[in-house]
Amino acid sequence: MGMEGVGARVARKEDKRFITGKGKYTDDMVVPGMKQAHFVRSPHAHAKIKSIDTSEAEKMPGVIGILNGNQLAEDAVGNIICGWMIHSKDGSPMNMGAWRPLAQDTVRYVGDAVLIVVADTKAQARDAAEAVVIDYEELPVVTSAVEALKDGAPQLHPEAKNNQIFDWEIGDSAAVDAAIASAAHVTEMKIVNNRLVPNPMEPRAALGVYDEGEDHYTLWTTSQNPHVARLVLSAFYNVAPENKLRVIAPDVGGGFGSKIYIYPEEIVCLWASKRTGVPVKWTSDRTEAFLTDAHGRDHVSTVKMAFDSENRITGFKVDTIANLGAYMSLFSSSVPTYLYATLLSGQYNIPNIHANVRTVYTNTVPVDAYRGAGRPEATYLVERTMETAARELGISPAELRRTNFVREFPHQTPVIMCYDAGNFEASLDASMEAADYAGFEARKAEAKSRGKLRGIGMSCYIEACGIAPSAAVGSLGAGVGLWESAEVRVNAVGTIEVLTGSHSHGQGHETTFAQLVAERFGVGLDTVSIVHGDTDKVQMGMGTYGSRSGAVGMSAIVKALDKVELKAKKLAAHLMEADEGDIVIENGELKVAGTDKSVPWFQMALAAYTAHNMPEGMEPGLKEGAFYDPSNFTFPAGCYICEVEVDPETGKTEIIQFVAADDFGNIINPMIVEGQVHGGVAQGIGQALLEGTHYDADTGQLLTASYMDYTMPRADDLPSFNVSHQNTPCPGNPLGIKGCGEAGAIGSPPALINAITDAIGNNDLTMPATPQRVWAALASAQ
Amino acid sequence: MANVSMTVNGRSVSGQCEDRTLLVQFIRENLGLTGTHVGCDTSQCGACVVHVDGKAVKSCTMLAAQADGSEVVTIEGLASGGELHPVQAAFREHHGLQCGFCTPGMIMSAVDMIERHGGQLDEKTVRAELEGNICRCTGYHNIVKAVLDAASKMGDGAKVAAE
Numbered sequence: 001m002g003m004e005g006v007g008a009r010v011a012r013k014e015d016k017r018f019i020t021g022k023g024k025y026t027d028d029m030v031v032p033g034m035k036q037a038h039f040v041r042s043p044h045a046h047a048k049i050k051s052i053d054t055s056e057a058e059k060m061p062g063v064i065g066i067l068n069g070n071q072l073a074e075d076a077v078g079n080i081i082c083g084w085m086i087h088s089k090d091g092s093p094m095n096m097g098a099w100r101p102l103a104q105d106t107v108r109y110v111g112d113a114v115l116i117v118v119a120d121t122k123a124q125a126r127d128a129a130e131a132v133v134i135d136y137e138e139l140p141v142v143t144s145a146v147e148a149l150k151d152g153a154p155q156l157h158p159e160a161k162n163n164q165i166f167d168w169e170i171g172d173s174a175a176v177d178a179a180i181a182s183a184a185h186v187t188e189m190k191i192v193n194n195r196l197v198p199n200p201m202e203p204r205a206a207l208g209v210y211d212e213g214e215d216h217y218t219l220w221t222t223s224q225n226p227h228v229a230r231l232v233l234s235a236f237y238n239v240a241p242e243n244k245l246r247v248i249a250p251d252v253g254g255g256f257g258s259k260i261y262i263y264p265e266e267i268v269c270l271w272a273s274k275r276t277g278v279p280v281k282w283t284s285d286r287t288e289a290f291l292t293d294a295h296g297r298d299h300v301s302t303v304k305m306a307f308d309s310e311n312r313i314t315g316f317k318v319d320t321i322a323n324l325g326a327y328m329s330l331f332s333s334s335v336p337t338y339l340y341a342t343l344l345s346g347q348y349n350i351p352n353i354h355a356n357v358r359t360v361y362t363n364t365v366p367v368d369a370y371r372g373a374g375r376p377e378a379t380y381l382v383e384r385t386m387e388t389a390a391r392e393l394g395i396s397p398a399e400l401r402r403t404n405f406v407r408e409f410p411h412q413t414p415v416i417m418c419y420d421a422g423n424f425e426a427s428l429d430a431s432m433e434a435a436d437y438a439g440f441e442a443r444k445a446e447a448k449s450r451g452k453l454r455g456i457g458m459s460c461y462i463e464a465c466g467i468a469p470s471a472a473v474g475s476l477g478a479g480v481g482l483w484e485s486a487e488v489r490v491n492a493v494g495t496i497e498v499l500t501g502s503h504s505h506g507q508g509h510e511t512t513f514a515q516l517v518a519e520r521f522g523v524g525l526d527t528v529s530i531v532h533g534d535t536d537k538v539q540m541g542m543g544t545y546g547s548r549s550g551a552v553g554m555s556a557i558v559k560a561l562d563k564v565e566l567k568a569k570k571l572a573a574h575l576m577e578a579d580e581g582d583i584v585i586e587n588g589e590l591k592v593a594g595t596d597k598s599v600p601w602f603q604m605a606l607a608a609y610t611a612h613n614m615p616e617g618m619e620p621g622l623k624e625g626a627f628y629d630p631s632n633f634t635f636p637a638g639c640y641i642c643e644v645e646v647d648p649e650t651g652k653t654e655i656i657q658f659v660a661a662d663d664f665g666n667i668i669n670p671m672i673v674e675g676q677v678h679g680g681v682a683q684g685i686g687q688a689l690l691e692g693t694h695y696d697a698d699t700g701q702l703l704t705a706s707y708m709d710y711t712m713p714r715a716d717d718l719p720s721f722n723v724s725h726q727n728t729p730c731p732g733n734p735l736g737i738k739g740c741g742e743a744g745a746i747g748s749p750p751a752l753i754n755a756i757t758d759a760i761g762n763n764d765l766t767m768p769a770t771p772q773r774v775w776a777a778l779a780s781a782q
Numbered sequence: 783m784a785n786v787s788m789t790v791n792g793r794s795v796s797g798q799c800e801d802r803t804l805l806v807q808f809i810r811e812n813l814g815l816t817g818t819h820v821g822c823d824t825s826q827c828g829a830c831v832v833h834v835d836g837k838a839v840k841s842c843t844m845l846a847a848q849a850d851g852s853e854v855v856t857i858e859g860l861a862s863g864g865e866l867h868p869v870q871a872a873f874r875e876h877h878g879l880q881c882g883f884c885t886p887g888m889i890m891s892a893v894d895m896i897e898r899h900g901g902q903l904d905e906k907t908v909r910a911e912l913e914g915n916i917c918r919c920t921g922y923h924n925i926v927k928a929v930l931d932a933a934s935k936m937g938d939g940a941k942v943a944a945e
Contacts, residue, residue, distance in 0.1 A: 011874050011875060015879060018879055018885050019870040019873050019885060019886075020866075021816070021817015021858040022817065023817070023883075028810075028816035123802065199918055201881065201917065202819070253883030285822075286827075287823055505881055506882070508880070672877065675877050675880060675924060678922075678923040679920050680921075683918070714916060715912035715913065715915070715917075715922040715926065718909075718921060720905070721921065
């Protein structure tokens with residue numbers, strides 16, 4: 001490894017613009033003639049639209065146009081789609097209700113968009129929106145998925161009887177039942193995974209520009225996958241054909257999944273720019289973000305885990321009800337199914353697993369993938385159950401896990417996944433040592449002398465990322481392939497541009513991707529530029545989510561680099577009259593091994609473009625592209641340990657230490673990987689301790705729709721983290737990468753809750769573990 | 783409409799805006815200085831922190847007209863002559879940013895914090911003082927490291943500024 005190559009702790013290239021205020025986010029964009037939009041949204045969670053009167057609003061100063069859902073329908077703009085087909089266990093396809101970008105007759109959650117108001121200024125658009133009169137007939141509301149399934153519950157969509165979208169299963173139910181019936185011990189739990197609001201710090205924004213002369217559209221948008229946005233806007237929403245639509249996702253201020261989807265606002269701004277004849281910009285405010293960004297999690301599950309007399313798991317049975325909100329968002333159906341139940345084997349040999357999942361419509365914001373997406377929900381079930389089982393069995397949590405660890409690879413689980421590599425014991429050992437697990441009892445006694453309850457908990461997670469083999473996901477219902485593309489352009493002066501279909505919204509691709517090139521050709525990072533986020537520059541890509549940019553995105557770059565290297569070596573061999581097999585690339589030079597002959601990288605590049613002296617049959621230029629489709633998922637895994645102190649008087653939890661020991665496979669830039677763990681763990685701690693999403697059950701109003709009400713983790717809520725790696729290379733991709741983006745959010749909630757339940761002596765505790773909940777759980781245990 | 787004049791990053795500026803215009807809107811929309819960000823609507827997130835007459839201020843909590851006659855420094859005005867401010871340099875060195883959206887506000891808050899404490903900071907103080915700046919990417923770990931490192935590097939210089 002060089003100073004800037006693979007494995008180096010290189011400071012980020014992209015930082016300069018961010019620390020000097022020169023980042024370019026969507027809301028920073030200004031185009032000539034640009035006007036501002038405000039959406040009129042439903043204040044009711046469920047209602048019929050009886051009438052809409054915009055006559056007064058249209059007369060307000062600065063108003064250019066107020067557009068509605070009927071006009072959208074006139075222009076044949078399509079329904080918002082869910083791109084992953086799931087069939088119920090009876091073979092019937094999922095029951096998908098219609099989601100119009102602007103509601104026409106019924107609104108189904110507070111925040112459902114009804115109208116767009118376009119005016120000269122934001123304030124004028126907002127003023128005019130206030131003057132719109134909409135007569136609603138309120139309908140009964142249901143916000144809980146459990147309640148929504150019951151007979152007599154309010155019905156959201158005619159397509160979905162009892163609001164059930166599908167009733168899906170995986171695994172062998174009879175085998176699990178038999179294992180439970182003959183078990184020496186069965187641990188049973190009812191576990192809620194709380195609804196979360198993703199909250200990237202940059203609110204969503206869209207700027208739609210229609211060019212009448214070219215009949216061409218441009219959309220600047222806060223997207224994690226601009227190419228998928230273009231595809232969907234074109235193929236499904238009929239806004240414009242792909243060759244007439246450019247989507248640009250410039251600097252994007254965090255996503256965490258919530259910026260994967262193509263929301264009503266992007267569609268409507270783009271469409272409205274043609275309808276009104278002006279560029280239309282919309283920027284969400286924070287309350288709008290709470291009301292409209294896809295939420296995450298929201299599962300209610302019951303589990304039974306069966307053990308034999310030697311504490312080996314013999315069966316795991318899971319029943320889950322998943323709340324998908326008022327409409328089916330883009331990947332909503334895949335999250336509580338194939339991204340969830342396929343990970344229920346955890347790090348363990350479990351011969352029999354069965355999961356049944358019912359997904360449900362409610363009068364709440366649509367739910368889709370949020371950092372981890374299904375895998376945190378699975379891990380939370382497995383790891384809370386394991387810790388509880390250890391307590392019931394009277395053995396140490398570590399011992400129970402060791403008894404059941406998968407130790408031979410590849411390992412085929414009963415729920416589709418085939419784990420390719422790992423060393424679960426190594427992470428467990430490392431985290432126990434880092435946390436001084438052995439010294440815990442003494443610390444607990446010391447805390448007790450101060451009147452505090454000390455607890456320790458662990459979580460051994462595994463996840464599937466590097467999403468995903470296209471044929472495999474296609475066979476499971478995905479509407480897209482999940483490969484990635486790359487193009488490497490060597491310019492005539494030897495500088496290099498790498499075009500990638502991955503998208504960076506905080507992950508540092510401009511640095512890590514350039515490190516690959518620096519490593520390969522021995523050129524400086526400054527001579528390498530990473531180009532992404534613009535459909536006019538990069539032909540096609542699948543974007544960034546599911547911890548896929550390293551394992552899939554960088555693998556595509558490696559394939560393109562292989563082709564460039566091959567051609568560069570051929571050309572250099574020709575220039576130096578040497579054998580192609582003798583050429584090595586070092587420190588920016590192409591050398592003939594064992595001689596003093598060399599040609600500088602830039603000179604070879606120039607020769608490729610002057611083309612005065614090329615090998616027979618070689619085309620001029622030096623530019624190669626590649627598509628990479630992974631052969632398997634990757635399986636990051638690790639062990640997290642959390643130690644807490646609970647104040648029995650107040651129920652307040654203080655995190656004493658948090659240890660993360662991860663296996664991410666090979667690492668390109670440890671500094672960036674550690675940062676991903678820090679951020680993921682912080683979000684997991686947020687879920688476990690702080691972040692509660694509360695709907696009023698009677699009215700469907702979101703009561704936690706601002707930073708005054710929804711508890712975001714702040715600096716003084718969190719400790720510093722102890723992070724280490726015990727890596728086993730991934731055999732499935734050329735770089736041996738597993739991915740690191742989601743692990744922290746997946747592994748941390750059970751570790752923290754296991755620590756608190758250890759401290760208070762009550763296994764029945766629901767996230768977020770607020771002081772009130774902890775105090776009540778403690779009181780009921782005593 | 784209000785006529786507003788102020789000094790921003792050492793340059794005299796003036797403009798006309800609606801009375802209800804917030805300072806952050808004036809900075810972003812009238813002056814085109816888009817480094818100052820808006821991350822919430824309840825003055826909680828701190829993405830919009832600038833310095834007004836030497837103090838860190840959430841520019842969404844102040845009307846542009848209230849800043850009339852003031853000396854304002856935004857993130858764009860922090861580096862001098864191409865030289866990064868020590869806090870900016872520390873954020874880069876310690877990977878104290880990921881998506882970069884909260885970063886301008888974080889840095890402006892951190893500069894103010896270090897100066898107020900004369901460079902004498904510990905982790906607990908930094909965490910408590912960053913209570914008004916929300917970051918969703920970093921878990922604050924590296925931000926805290928960056929602020930502590932910058933404070934120690936600024937050391938005596940920060941003391942002078944505090945006095």
